[in-house]
Amino acid sequence: MQISSMNDHEIPWGKKFKEIFDRGEKNYQSGDRDASSFFSNQETTFLASIGCKPQELFDFIEDQCNYGEPDFETVLQVASIRDRYLREMQNGIASNVEIPSRQLPAKTEPMDGIPWLPRIIAKARAKMRGELDQNTMYGCGGDRSFLASNGLTLPEFLEIVWKAGDDNQIILEAVRSRLK
Structure with missing residues (x-):
């Protein structure tokens, strides 16, 4: 099985993911710490489409704000691998x-x-x-x-x-x- 690497393609949803991440950082730093309402319904739907759970992205944002890591590029790469796995190995169907x-x-x-x-x-x-x-x-x-x-x-x-x-x-x- 050949697994494509991050460098093989541009991440088509990367810009949108960055906007959500940046807005999340700003909101977290402003005191919004409720993971259950941190993302809009539209953002939650988008995250689900790439296999990213809202709690997961919240945790990455929280750690970035509190500890300075992981950086956005790392989070993007992790999300991209999950997205590729969802599409290539799970045929776009999320596990229950x-x-x-x-x-x-x-x-x-x-x-x-x-x-x-x-x-x-x-x-x-x-x-x-x-x-x-x-x-x-x-x-x-x-x-x-x-x-x-x-x-x-x-x-x-x-x-x-x-x-x-x-x-x-x-x-x-x-x-x-x-x-x-």
């Missing part, structure tokens, strides 16, 4: 499954001596399928720290997991090859 965080591996659970790896693999797979629950974020501070310490970015890791399919050994080898 939702995986609660309690079903994910523990943060301390190791894979070949690497804590957090089983958890972030499960989160990445669920993220691509659009199955993370409202309380779970692919790209949380712990994920970003883990990936940075292993020389990876959020989008790079999603691409690795997508290409690996169900083969955790491929993912482990990719992480090991990037260890700092």
Whole structure:
């Protein structure tokens, strides 16, 4: 299976996504912190069309405002990978499954001596399928720290997991090859 990369095409909805992100940053900084009413119905419909849950984008905006990361380009790349997965692997049909965080591996659970790896693999797979629950974020501070310490970015890791399919050994080898 050939997976197109971010550089293979312009993201047709990128400008609209940027407008929503920028407006969200402004609103968050002005004190709007209610994720359930943060986006308009039109914005929520647009986000659903690209496989992005409103809570997910709210969490990215919140972390950007509070911690300075992830930057917009990273969020756009993550959203683009999800959109491609939705179209290429799910034929444009969103999953109706939702995986609660309690079903994910523990943060301390190791894979070949690497804590957090089983958890972030499960989160990445669920993220691509659009199955993370409202309380779970692919790209949380712990994920970003883990990936940075292993020389990876959020989008790079999603691409690795997508290409690996169900083969955790491929993912482990990719992480090991990037260890700092």
